Amino acid sequence: MTACGHNFCRACIQLSWEKARGKKGRRKRKGSFPCPECREMSPQRNLLPNRLLTKVAEMARQHPGLQKQDLCQEHHEPLKLFCQEDQSPICVVCRESREHRLHRVLPAEEAVQGYKLKLEEDMEYLREQITRTGNLQAREEQSLAEWQGKVKEQRERIVLEFEKMNLYLVEEEQRLLQALEREEEEIASRLRESVACLDRQGHSLELLLLQLEERSTQGPLQMLQDMKEPLSRKNNVSVQCPEVAPPTRPRTVCRVPGQIEVLRGFL
Secondary structure, X not given: OOOOOOOOOHHHHXXXXXXXHOOOOXXXXXXXXXXXXXOOEEOOOOOOXXXXXXXXXXXXXOOHHHHHHHEOOOXXXXXXXXXXXXXXXXXXXXXHOOOOOOOOEEEHHHHHHHHHHHHHHHHHHHHHHHHHHHHHHHHHHHHHHHHHHHHHHHHHHHHHHHHHHHHHHHHHHHHHHHHHHHHHHHHHHHHHHHHHHHHHHHHHHHHHHHHHHHHHOOOHHHHHHOOHHHHHHHHHOOOOOOOOOXXXXXXXXXXXXXXXXXXXXXX
């Protein structure tokens, strides 16, 4: 223990004083040695053993985990300082070493407070970002729900419109088929009447032809006596053509394909 009351291991403080002796202008007066921690000058190398601290150090040596955490592995001194360049805790002996001599060093507690402030700032920023992310997520989830609702509504509208269209097509199909059936019956009835009329005409002509054929086989006198009636009937015979020609195609037409093409133009 130095005269100022700070504690160091003997080997470490002697090493520190040996380095201080070799530096010009470092000692204020001959025979004075600086304390590595408080820099107070001691008039001579009077070091007193600190038996209580010796026991504590011995206990620390028996707990390697604690020793590694709180003591310098090289000098076995408390890590009370913090090197800003190396971003690592150091002891007072490390502070005087060539490695850290020119580095910016802070007390460990001051460095901890600085880091705590920085961590608080970072945590506050992260909290704000988390809140913002949550708000954005909630907004996007709401947009997703609204979009899905609109899609569902549009899907139902499409299904309903096609149901209406299918119903219209079924009704239009029935209407056209019924109209075609009526047209078929109308034209077929007229054509059947024409066929029957022509059949009667053909039958009459065939009877007249048979009569004329029979006359042609009679004797001359009998033929001359009975020719007046057959000839008069022949002069009155004429084929009656149908009054109205049948249509070339049904008047009932399906306009659905054209309507579908019109609908496609809007798609």
